[in-house]
Amino acid sequence: KAGVTQTPRYLIKTRGQQVTLSCSPISGHRSVSWYQQTPGQGLQFLFEYFSETQRNKGNFPGRFSGRQFSNSRSEMNVSTLELGDSALYLCASTSLPGTSGGAYTDTQYFGPGTRLTVL
């Protein structure tokens, strides 16, 4: 079974531009989460999509947005890029979202990430 794929792997943009990153989850997985990883802040949760709906959102400005398609592939978009947006962007897929009190194991499977550099 193929793993989580992310495209592109590397991206260089300039301030003020916008960028779109893509994530294809493991076949059969319907939940996709996005994270930003920087040396200073570590891994921070951006948002989670399940069945084309945003289920959860972290504390990021509205410049960060995402969507999920019917085939579970997800995209995230960052508009008006700032230098501080330079980071490794990771997506993760799970087969089912967590259910309080349920017995599901919702292990997250991560993609290799997209390294975004903003100049």
Place this chain on the structure above:
Amino acid sequence: KQEVTQIPAALSVPEGENLVLNCSFTDSAIYNLQWFRQDPGKGLTSLLLIQSSQREQTSGRLNASLDKSSGRSTLYIAASQPGDSATYLCAVKLRDDKIIFGKGTRLHILP
């Protein structure tokens, strides 16, 4: 507000030694806790996931424990090998399904 702390930030041990990595969290109302490893410039690989009702999980040379009441988890690595060198992160999943990561422990196994 849930905070996840991993101490130490970096650790070097000789090959063959057993070692323990620590993770602490401030709010015991978690759904599960997961340990990951991350190799430089790469994504994360899940190692072990412990549900809130469980006390420990084992996989090969790895054993993770969870003590919700004290807000602590440990990852025990037996007979360390150079290939174990990586950054190890713990993450707690909250009841609202948000996931909070620690900043990780950078582990270096000396040959």
